Amino acid sequence: MTFNVEKIRQDFPILQRKVNGYPLVYFDNAATSQKPQAVIDCMVDYYSHYNANIHRGVHTLSQEATDAYEAARRKIQKHFQILHPEEVIFTSGTTHGINLVAHGFANFLKKGDEVLVSALEHHSNIVPWQMLCEKTGAILKVIPMNEAGELVMDAFEALLSEKTQLVFINHVSNALGTINPIAEIIDKAHAKGAAVLVDGAQSCAHEKPNLAELDVDFYVTSAHKMCGPTGVGILYGKKQWLEKLPPYQGGGEMIKEVTFEKTTYAELPHKFEAGTPNICGGIAFGAAVDYLNSIGFDEIEAYEKELLHYATQELLKIEGLKIYGTSKKKTSVVSFNIKDIHPYDIGTIVDKLGIAVRTGHHCAQPVMQFYKIPGTVRASFSFYNTKEEIDKLVEAVKKAKSMLS
Numbered sequence: 182m183t184f185n186v187e188k189i190r191q192d193f194p195i196l197q198r199k200v201n202g203y204p205l206v207y208f209d210n211a212a213t214s215q216k217p218q219a220v221i222d223c224m225v226d227y228y229s230h231y232n233a234n235i236h237r238g239v240h241t242l243s244q245e246a247t248d249a250y251e252a253a254r255r256k257i258q259k260h261f262q263i264l265h266p267e268e269v270i271f272t273s274g275t276t277h278g279i280n281l282v283a284h285g286f287a288n289f290l291k292k293g294d295e296v297l298v299s300a301l302e303h304h305s306n307i308v309p310w311q312m313l314c315e316k317t318g319a320i321l322k323v324i325p326m327n328e329a330g331e332l333v334m335d336a337f338e339a340l341l342s343e344k345t346q347l348v349f350i351n352h353v354s355n356a357l358g359t360i361n362p363i364a365e366i367i368d369k370a371h372a373k374g375a376a377v378l379v380d381g382a383q384s385c386a387h388e389k390p391n392l393a394e395l396d397v398d399f400y401v402t403s404a405h406k407m408c409g410p411t412g413v414g415i416l417y418g419k420k421q422w423l424e425k426l427p428p429y430q431g432g433g434e435m436i437k438e439v440t441f442e443k444t445t446y447a448e449l450p451h452k453f454e455a456g457t458p459n460i461c462g463g464i465a466f467g468a469a470v471d472y473l474n475s476i477g478f479d480e481i482e483a484y485e486k487e488l489l490h491y492a493t494q495e496l497l498k499i500e501g502l503k504i505y506g507t508s509k510k511k512t513s514v515v516s517f518n519i520k521d522i523h524p525y526d527i528g529t530i531v532d533k534l535g536i537a538v539r540t541g542h543h544c545a546q547p548v549m550q551f552y553k554i555p556g557t558v559r560a561s562f563s564f565y566n567t568k569e570e571i572d573k574l575v576e577a578v579k580k581a582k583s584m585l586s
């Protein structure tokens with residue numbers, strides 16, 4: 182199959198709309214992706230034809246909804262190459278998954294234990310661990326980054342010790358697009374007996390991870406970054422870990438038997454799925470995975486790499502423009518500033534021309550502190566973007582520059 186971007190664009194109704202009188206150019210894919218018709222149809226179909234609560238009713242609708250939800254779980258299991266379906270916990274998203282694990286680890290950490298996070302983390306992968314360390318007396322240590330926006334692997338190895346219990350790392354930095362060497366990090370951490378949680382929120386729209394091969398202990402992601410709806414995601418955990426971790430929330434669905442004296446918990450995955458879940462979202466997450474696979478991750482990666490190279494080359498022609506995050510291994514994200522101009526001002530002007538970019542710290546203030554900048558303009562590309570759209574961005578940035586300097 183050849184990659185036909187014009188045909189793919191027809192799958193995304195939002196790409197037909199205009200913003201401020203201009204055709205929408207959507208370059209904020211790292212914040213959330215747009216949704217193809219197949220995912221939208223799946224959600225409309227669920228609410229139009231078989232909306233019901235799951236795992237409870239004997240009636241037909243409830244059985245249909247349960248079957249669709251569990252089929253989505255298996256689809257997601259297969260996509261991420263997870264060994265057992267009960268290792269796939271539906272969550273409300275990456276943040277929820279991280280908090281669930283951090284909450285549980287309070288039982289396993291003691292004073293003086295060490296937890297490593299990377300300097301490239303999203304706030305949602307920093308704050309829960311700080312809270313955990315406050316609660317347990319464990320110590321949070323930071324794997325430093327270099328000017329290119331890469332982790333300093335020697336420093337990581339020097340930080341690892343018998344005291345290290347956990348390492349938390351994103352696969353791809355949302356602020357810079359750096360792809361971290363997670364396989365190496367997992368191996369080195371395991372050699373010291375530490376567990377590893379990988380935040381895959383920013384990578385799984387661009388590549389298909391093989392979690393069985395990676396041998397990672399925990400992996401979290403959000404559907405909305407990969408063409409699915411908001412408010413749903415997964416936590417993968419190795420069965421041994423999930424069996425040891427205590428439940429995060431109490432409620433319906435997660436129990437085996439309740440009396441006022443004692444409650445016993447349900448088997449995996451239900452132990453971590455208290456209350457009525459995002460049923461429609463889970464089913465639509467499955468539809469999003471199907472959609473992405475129908476395009477093919479090899480094709481997506483190759484095309485997005487082209488977009489990245491083109492955008493980098495064209496943007497760097499603008500005098501005074503600096504790109505942050507220059508690792509050789511990057512997803513299709515360009516984070517930049519123009520000398521003496523505030524990123525917010527650039528974002529506002531390009532929006533007037535219909536172009537959506539992100540400005541600010543991108544929920545990664547420590548990365549901005551490293552570069553001593555308040556923020557950046559971030560253009561993040563998806564497989565439904567085009568070189569023509571990048572040309573429009575370059576023109577718009579030039580215009581903003583001439584207006585602001």
Ligand SMILES: *Cc1c(COP(=O)(O)O)cnc(C)c1O
Pocket residue numbers: 211212273274275276277303305306351353354355380381382383403406
């Ligand atoms: C988006 C993102 C998150 C947070 O995801 P939510 O869906 O908001 O929970 C965490 N980490 C990274 C790297 C992200 O890109």
